Amino acid sequence: MSKPFDMELFLAGVLTGSHATRRRHVRQAKIIQAAIAERWQRDAPWGWQRKHLAWFLEHRLERCSAATRYYYSLTVQLLSLRLQKTWKFNI
Template identity: 70%
Template sequence: MSKPFDMELFLAAVLTGSRATRQRHIRQAKLTQAEITERWQLKTPWAWQRKHVTWFLEHRLAGRCAATRFYYLLTERLLARRLEKP
């Protein structure tokens, strides 16, 4: 049995700012991971492609307000920076 993926440890290298901001990014990244895992069974961000993140931003956040979508976009940028992907 393998250990579950630790999103907090994964993002630790790129997280800056206040504690509340770091916790928000971690919470949002975990939700993104859960949704992508449920849809495509990809458990870690290393396996994700641009289409997976785009699907999450366009379809799962479609009914959210603009501010919420913006904060999720910031979190996705942190994930991309950590993965060293554009």
Template identity: 70%
Template sequence: MSKPFDMGLFLSAVLKGSHATRQRHLRQATIIQAEIAESWQRKTPWSWQRKHVAWFLEHCLDAHSAATRYHYAMTVCLLVRRLQKSWIFNV
């Protein structure tokens, strides 16, 4: 039996700021993970490609406000930093 992926543990190395900010990033990262897992069957960030994250930013956030898209983009920056990738997104 495999353990569920722990996003808090994954992001702990790059999370900084106030408690509320860290909680928001964790909540948003979990939402990103769930959407990608449901649509692309990629359960962990280690298996993601740039196109998966770009798909989330473009299609899942298209009905949200600019402020919400900005906050998700900041969470994506943390995910990319933790994955040690050089992905750049136009948000």
């Protein structure tokens, strides 16, 4: 039996800002994680590729407002930073 991945601990090193901002990033990262796990069965961000995050931004958020897509793109940038990748996304 494996322990569920702790997204809050994963992002702790790169999170800055107010408590509400940090909470929002963690909540959004968990939503991203769940969507990628459902689609590709990749629970931990260590196994993610650029295409997984690009898919989330392009397809899962296609009916969301521009503001929502923007805030999720900030969370994706934090995930990329934490993974030490230089991924760029067109939002």
